[in-house]
Amino acid sequence: MSMVLYNDLTRTKEPFVPVREGHVGFYSCGPTVYDFFHIGNARPFIVFDTLRRYFEYSGYEVTYVQNFTDIDDKMINRANQEGISVSELADRFIAEYYRDADALGVRRPTHAPKATEHMAEIIDLVSTLIEKGHAYEVNGDVFFDVASFPAYGVLAKQSLEDLQSAARTDVNEQKRHPLDFALWKSKKEGEPSWPSPWGEGRPGWHIECSAMSMKYLGSTLDIHSGGTDLTFPHHENEIAQAEAATGKTFAKYWIHNGFLLIDREKMSKSLGNFLTARAALEKFPPRAIRFFMLSAHYRSPINFTEESLIQAQSAVERLDNCWSDLQHAKKNPGSKEGGAELVPLLDGLKNRFKEAMDDDFNTAAALGVIFEGVKAINTFLKESSEPDLPSLERAEQFLRSVDSILGIIGIEEGEAHGDEGEIENLLKERETARRERNFSRSDEIRDTLAARGILLEDTPQGTKWKRRG
RNA sequence: GGCGGCAUAGCCAAGUGGUAAGGCAGAGGACUGCAAAUCCUUUAUCCCCAGUUCGAAUCUGGGUGCCGCCUCCA
Structure with a gap:
């Protein structure tokens, strides 16, 4: 191909x-x-x-x-x-x-x-x-x-x-043909210029x-x-x-x-x-802008509106969620081979991704393929209570590889803000509160963190947190 | 006037002959202490008319609407 x-x-x-x-x-x-x-x-x-x-x-x-x-x-x-x-x-x-x-x-x-x-x-x-x-x-000008x-x-x-018939009136008497165009322009007062065989001027x-x-x-x-x-x-x-x-x-x-x-x-x-x-x-976040630009075929006109960009932003968040869920699952992998279906499916999608890109750089179709992969990965994560590391890594590789081209997934983000330890402590406190069914305290902690742009998600494998885009 | 493009669900957008990818938004459900995320279900007579074909969103002709270039411009 x-x-x-x-x-x-x-x-x-x-x-x-x-x-x-x-x-x-x-x-x-x-x-x-x-x-x-x-x-x-x-x-x-x-x-x-x-x-x-x-x-x-x-x-x-x-x-x-x-x-x-x-x-x-x-x-x-x-x-x-x-x-x-x-x-x-x-x-x-x-x-x-x-x-x-x-x-x-x-x-x-x-x-x-x-x-x-x-x-x-x-x-x-x-x-x-x-x-x-x-x-x-x-006179110092050169025309093609x-x-x-x-x-x-x-x-x-x-x-x-x-x-020629469509050309708007061209008043330059020096040209032999109205469509002749300047290769070199002679210097006018106050303009930068360079020496040439036709005198000082610019290209x-x-x-x-x-x-x-x-x-x-x-x-x-x-x-x-x-x-x-x-x-x-x-x-x-x-x-x-x-x-x-x-x-x-x-x-x-x-x-x-x-x-x-x-x-x-x-x-x-x-x-x-x-x-x-x-x-x-x-x-708007840079990756939302990239997503927007790549969401239509490059030869089609696209219409930049607030709504389109908000849609793109939501789409990118879905991608990010999949990535961070994968990272979360990797921290505590199981041993069951849950990926027996996932891996060949992703291989097929990878091929379809290439086919789309090979066909006159059809990024819009390629994005569709990526989202099919995202759904498959999400389903795998949900249905396999003990996702095995090789499958998780294969899923990660799929996302990494398509993203090395498109640059729309938050793979390298979320580094070092210096408050990670504090957040972890609050999460522990919240975990205790939840175990004691002290929900007003646990919700209070969640709200406090949310106000700082930190979102919590309770999963069967523990609470995971992320910063807002 | 010449050259060219586009018209697909509420919105964005793939799909060039075999009964419509994907995303966003919405509705219902599952899960959850509640959320969030996720999953399941659900939403399209493919601008109009005529034609070709067993069969057309996809091809042909004719409309209608929108847009670009012909001037510096991504």
Whole structure:
């Protein structure tokens, strides 16, 4: 069973066959670091990181590259507003990016290149395009000559004529064709600039991704991903630049995530429904946000609402309960082989999990499989009065393994608050009270702990406690 | 105008020809001193119309509604 991915280039699902066996070269368009990233940006970060993890889980070595756009109009404008340099702005929001992305469980990429640190590669690529007759210079600006690249429109699935007729008025008289786009922009007063054969200036937006992705991944990438809105023109232009320069296929698979809406509307500052990931993290647990992002197929639009997130939070709690019940049972395992049915069942579910993930990364279906496993484990825990350690460990392994990809179960949490001893003492006191049927005292202790966010559950194997999410 | 997507229970969401996964919420029951957790039971004429087929949520045609890209944007 191998992976099948929906390729936007062909608009069909295709078997995934990497350029180099056992290896995946994966480039994902990263943030422009002029502000905190918003909850819509968080979707590709989470989703494509998860896809990367799944490739690794499946045995591939993955080189995962996600860039930082640290020079463009937005960067310059914001830096001017703040009265700081563009590089200071970039440093600040790269740090903020990592703070939020780390909190969301997004693993760091293999490489996180910045445009400003790759001027040599960018200038090389532009020079090559000029030499090959695919670009032209006008007064210090360099444009890509769209008409020189017959395949222009492969991703958009539209002809140059169709694209042109739809294009809104473009007033740039310097361009030969309205769809020609800037590879290099000549310096304007007060802007950061770099020397080049065409004078001082800075790169256009699209060129950095082509230059950096090929530097780290070679001239043919396996996968190039980004939000669906990047399909045109950004990715179309990347293909044109890269392929015109190298004559080779730039990326074998183009994948795009669907939009995230807020209350059924596109997020925008003017509508007032703009939500940063930072703000979302203050309101909802990170794993609930991850669960939400993975609960629908990555290509479908999803609607971020308070209710959806509360639902996701409850679902994650069910997962956590299963995990902590398992830990509790492990403290005092029995010897009966209660897992005679559980173990093969989990093996089957593991396979179904893989099948779902292999089928165009169907995380929603995969989650369904996990919950079937959760139910089976819960039933085992309930029905087997003496759950045996091997079965418990097998169940734990199942959860651990799927969670190494999805990152939604509270496996590593609940460590050291320093008050564990005190809690244990209170539990002992409560146990005594209960034995003496002094329920007012036992309930009092439970309430006191609850007020501190510590929840108690009385089980046949003793009282277990946990902290609230 | 061009390109494309979506419409499945109160809510979220899988499912591309053989009579509907999973989650959340609700109802009833079991367990419990009471809770909590857990388990059992329960809740869908798959947007409409027509067609193809022995058989369609799934294919075809036509509607209706919503959304995205074509302009910086994940």
